[in-house]
Amino acid sequence: MILKPMEQPVLPERTSEKPAIVITVGDPAGIGPEIVSKAIANAEIFKICRPIVIAELGILQREIERNHLGIKIEAVSEITDQMKFLPGTLALINIGIPDRLPEYGKVNRDCGRAAFEYLRKAVELAEEGRISAITTAPVNKLSIKAAGIPYAGHTEILGALTETIDPLTMFEIAGEMRVFFLSRHLSLIDACRMVKKDRVYNYILRCEAILNQLGIQRLKPIGVAALNPHAGEGGLFGSEEIEEIIPAVELARKKGIDVVGPIGADSIFNMSRKGAFSAIISMYHDQGHIATKTLDFERTVSVTLGMPVLRTSVDHGTAFDIAGKGIADPTNLIEAVKTAARYS
Structure with missing residues (x-):
């Protein structure tokens, strides 16, 4: 499903008091699943939005258990106005890939493909008018390349999926x-x-x-x-x-x-x-x-504009060197979700 190209940059209309924000976990072998799980375990984001995570069930279960987060996963097939978004519950759209838990910190074509499919699903939800914005955890460009996906990173992938020429990036x-x-x-x-x-x-x-x-x-x-x-x-x-x-x-x-x-x-x-x-x-x-990351690394948020859907992202990478160690800080992801909610 492809969004129609837009001659002028647009922002989605806000459909409720709290916007629905989809969060993609990025590369499953990196810190994305950990920081997303930790962000959901932080009740703060539930005050400002309705968060929905796109990932594979097993990779999130692994992070919740390893980090003793004490939250439960509720698998959902669609997003409706009747859904309840409560602290302590992670609403998950389970994509089902990769089909086995990846080794932490390794370039993996299956992880590159998974990261792409998470984004594709997020764009479909935007096209259907189910969400107000997308927040992304980091992808690994080498894994994306290994999967045969001909785009350098998130912005280029989203530009292709939304048929947007040269999306605009703002920090x-x-x-x-x-x-x-x-x-x-x-x-x-x-x-x-x-x-x-x-x-x-x-x-x-x-x-x-x-x-x-x-x-x-x-x-x-x-x-x-x-x-x-x-x-x-x-x-x-x-x-x-x-x-x-x-x-x-x-x-x-x-x-x-x-x-x-x-x-x-x-x-x-x-x-x-x-x-x-x-x-x-x-x-x-x-x-x-x-300049921005030196000033405040944790609070610098990447915002992709000029597309039919607003996207925010962390300003850091997959951090393969610390993946799986339980020490990844979710602050930047929480800031990205806040920014998405503020502009939705």
Whole structure:
């Protein structure tokens, strides 16, 4: 089942006081099942949403038992308004794969396939209007590749399933700082090649639209980060600012958008932290990731926008090195669920 493509980014309509949020566990060999189980065991999220987990029954039972969480699993075949969502009960849509418990911390094509199928089911539920948003635990890109799935990660998979061209990624830290990304999973040299006037201008327009749709109060401009050191220093350290970024910003300002830049990447995030901007557009993946995760790793949430369904995610990976040890912290996942509920 495929959602129809949208010409404009949309957000789902809220259908009840508490939105239904689907949580996918990601790669079964990673920490996803553990942090999802721990998040459900935390009664906090039941105050703000109706959580439904998509996974395989056995992998969740393993985590509940190993971590002594004291919650029960209630398998459900569909989501209805009559369902009761109570603390201590994990509502599960059981996909049934992988067909046996995987070894922790290992690349596994069956786990890659399972993670994909969990997402596919989540998109089907969105298409049917059963849920308001999706929150995802991490997938492993090597396992996805081993499964023969031709997409780099969550965002690319969801873009394909929803027929969305170039979904928009925003990092948010507890509603305090928002960072958009001009590009995602590219080598650094390819990311630099993406810094073109038309793309920067298009992203300014899209970010403006998203901020308005999310209902974010706009008291400050959008800040556009520079690509080169010292914003190129007048062309001494690169010409992208002069040839690509400045013309894009000037064009957007002529369209009435409150936007400034380019501003040196060594300064713009600190300025935003002090309240200078409503959001930042970073020029590539690590430029924004390093800043946000250094500021507050546990509360940085990835939000995927511009699709027919809102998606939030943790900002960390599968953590194969600690999978199965019972020490994974669910804080970031809980923050992701909170963000999904806030914007649903």
